[in-house]
Amino acid sequence: MFQSESIPSHEPTQRSTDPSHGQHRPTVLELHNVSCVYGGDRPAITDMSFAAQEGEIVCLLGPSGCGKTTTLRAIAGFEPVTAGKIRLEGRLVSAPGHLVPTERRRIGMVFQEYALFPHLRVQDNVAFGLQHLSAGERATQVRVMLEMVGLTDLAARYPHELSGGQQQRVALARALVQKPAVLLLDEPFSNLDPDMAGRMREDLHDLLRRTKTTAVLVTHDHDEAFAMADRIAVLNNGKLEQLDTPEAVYHTPSTPFVADFVGQADFIPGTIEQDKVVTEIGEFPNQPGYSGGDNVVVMIRPDDVHIAPLAQSTTHILTRQFHGSENVYTIGLPSGRVVHSSEPSTSVYPVGTPVELQVNATHTVLFDRDLHQ
């Protein structure tokens, strides 16, 4: 769908020397201890800090009401901050009592409903922010951008004549043609049906990489976050719970909320004995920070649990759900607890089959039992 063209990226303004990344890319966006409120006094986000480097795609992930959209709007400059600082390309743009207006930040924004100007044609929509250029230069840039998103044929149409996917591409083109420092996307795929969304995601990812655009994407869909993000920031109730790569978030969640939000998780209680965690489904290596006698829960993902039929077992299959590429079994343990197991779609076992569990976890994830309760 998208053509390949190279767009020169803008000059870096600051070099990051963050040793944990090992790359020296400039930091484009920084949030330091930012807090915002909802119209009045209800806190929307509290003490939020993260940074994005040039060309990085950061996802803000969380349930509705967690503050992710507020964060995005604060970065855009639509919401003021009540504490903390936001910097764009090293420049202070938001602080208590100080707000650089949106039109003077170099950001691009794609809304959930695209917000294409209904009274302008596609080409005029895309050209909207290029008023400072000469007419010829403007036309060139618009043409190039439309080629990149594959909409050259539709340049003279009006938004109401386009499909949902086409509208989204226009919105992207409109934002990207200005070569923003940061591209902000607010749940851009939630209006599309799943197949279309999947394709659009791939194309968007590709486009962002090619243009080396820094992007902050807001979503409530963890699959989307996993597919798109270089790093994911998981938000809950206005607080940042974890900022990490998708793999780390999935395999080593830092809180039970994160664990539960980004995928199916079962929490099995256990006790620490010597350097092992003893649970009813097996023993796992201990983690630093926990000592003998502590009561903990172990997080188990379905893909960590493997089942095989065993005639005399006391654990039985309770239900089976077919998910196309896999079967997810609910296993009833003798204690009454359940765990889930993900098996390939060809492994079909009837309900009630006694099975034995084999749990392979490359990394044990432990939480305090009272934390989980």
Next chain:
Amino acid sequence: MTALPVPPAQAEPDRLVVYSGRAERLIKPLLDSFQAKTGIQVDLLSSGTTEVVNRLQAEGSRTPADLLITNDAGSLERARELSLLRPLTAPDIAAAIPAQFRAADNSWIGLSGRFWVVVYNTTLVKPADLRSLLDLAEPRWKDRVAIPNAGSEYLQAGISVIKTVYGNNRTKQFLEGLKANAGTQVYGKSSQIVEAVAKGQVALGVVNHYYVYRHLATQPGAPIAVLMPDQHEGGMGAIINVAGIGIITHTKHAESANRLVDYLVSEEGQKLFADLNKEYPLHPRVTADPALPPYTTTRVAPVPLTQLGKLREPAMALIEQAGLR
């Protein structure tokens, strides 16, 4: 003529309905006095003259009206042409009202006379400045003249006379000049014209004479005066018109209606009628309001009143052609 039979005392007194194009307050006192004398009750419906005549025509034989009073001989003539009026037969009438103020067959008779005069602001204009109505169209009076609008029956009657005396072309020229000189000073009511002259907004206006004297009666010090135009040698003479009355053809109360007419042409009735509005009574033996100059020396334009009906349409066409509002 024999006296009309007096209805028996026990019988229900008659009711008369009068349709009037003349303002209510100018008729009502007379009707009240008539009612007091004879016991005949009179219902008065007053409106615009055109509407009243149109209404009579539409109502046909169903009309409740018994008499028609208007302020203009032309409209009375038209009513006669539409066969809305029946000839008056009382012989007193010939003695009371001179022939030139009556229809040929006495379908209608005049009750009072008015002159179409020029009212001027005494601080802005001297009597010698103007001789004829047609002078009003001269460029020196630009934006200094107030005129009635094209629907005014007085204007239409006046133009009818001018057209008869001077012909179509000259009249059209006059109208165009008048239009230019009046500009926006075109009024729906003659009282407004007099007001404008008194305030000095304009220097001259054309109105029926009584508007001026009415104004002077309430504001004695106002700087306005009447100029009777076209009195010079060779001039056409003053334009006159009458307010008059006729009995409706289809009336069911002919006797009472005749009694009302009798009353209005009696000396008492004439004096009351004319003085109410500072017009000239037509009865030879009734004297006019002392404030009014005597009209016996005034030259009058040689256009019979009975012609005004026929002349109305052509005059209105001319007015329209000239583009007056």
Next chain:
Amino acid sequence: MNQATAVKSTLPDSLSLVALTVAGLLCLPLVYVAYMALTADAALWSRLWTTRIPELLFNTTALALGVAAGTLLLGVSLAWLVSRREFPGRCIWEWALVLPLAIPTYVLAYIYSHLLGTGGPVESAWQMLAGPDNRLPSPHSYAGVTLVMTLDTFPFVYLLARAAFLNLNVSYEEVARACGASRAGTLFRITLPLMRPAIVAGLSLVVLYVVSDFGAVSLLRYQTLTYAVYQQITGRYDPTAASILSLLLVAIALIFLVAERWFRQRSRFFQTTGRYRTPARRQCGPLGATLASLYTISVFAASFGMPAYMLATWSVSAISSGAVDARFFGFVWNSAFLSGLAATCAVLIGLPLAYLASRRPSRVNLLCLQAAYAGYVLPGPVGALALLVIFSHLAPFWYGTAAVLVIAYVVHFLPAGLQSMEPALQQVTPNLEEASRSLGFGTTATLRRVTLPLVRSGFIAAWVLMFLQSMKELPATLLLRPVGFDTLAVRVWLEASEEYYQLAAPSALLIVLMTIPAILLLLSKDWRAA
């Protein structure tokens, strides 16, 4: 066929017949005027065309354009101020700026002809400053009429623009700013263009109002087509010239309506879609707040405050000198009786039309409904002319009676009533009625227990609206009223024409006071829901 369907198929048929008849009758005045004009003597046409029509067309167009420009400026700027900025008293002014609609144009015209006229207070004040020879331009002029009509009709544009501002999806503006447009740039390149449909709707209301106005132009003596039609009717025995001018007037109104509809069709995609957030109001700094307050206060004072005050003071002195007597209450009764009768008839007449159009939207039924809107393009004098002629030729028995006037009101105001009745009926979906029938209630019972309670508020709103419009109506009343049967509006006009300002005030004040609730009623969405 069982009983139920038999009933169902016969009832609507007779209803259709009624609707057709009614629609035909409503169209009759328009048809008659057209007929009279088109069969008129060609000489008359050419005479009018070469003498009066150019001037009248020019005047009417110039007035419409002038007022459109004025209301555009006032209406949009005030709507923007009230919906995008916060300043002291904003809440009050937001509603107060609608009040000028309560003052009929003839009332505002007569007040201003006193205020700005020779010897009036403004001229005296000016002469104190500039010397006694300095005259103000007269209000009886293009400028005067434009001023009066702008002040009286800007609320149409204001209301629609305000709704558009408040309903605009703020995302558009945020995106525009994200693309680097300044606030002013966003306003002119995005916000205002997206509001075009609403603004155009408001302006078309204004233009139709101006073109068909009689009261203000007659009192301020400005020659428009409508005024000329009235003068022709009252000044001549033959209504042919009047009908020619009327046809022209109707043609202009129709062209305008068609153009407006075409434009609305073209911009029907300017809807807000998706997530909607109320745009936030920005607080004004002290200078901004002062300017904003001054602006809103002066517009309010000029359009409503000052006139209302003058009406009140004049009424007080008129009442104390005995103007409010039995005769006055007679006029009140006349007005109320006529208007009440007209409103009731209109509701009864409009019901089958609206019902059929919503239940069985066949071509014919929809056409009948459209025909009812013919009254929109008939300015007061034109409709009156048509009825005068129709009745004097076809039904002289009724000529000159109140019936003709009631019919004139119905023809003229039914469109306004239909606009309340139609949505009310559409609210009652066929499903509701069918559900009621499936529960065992017959047609009449369904009507009584389901349909009527639901449409009640819409119908009451329609009745009230038509009642109040009829109370204020002037030109048709002047032309058609039975002799001696004056209404309040007629009294105001007659006395104002003679410059008896004080005498006219109580009637004018009463009209204004009665119209205010109607406006509040129309604006209050809560009332509708109840």
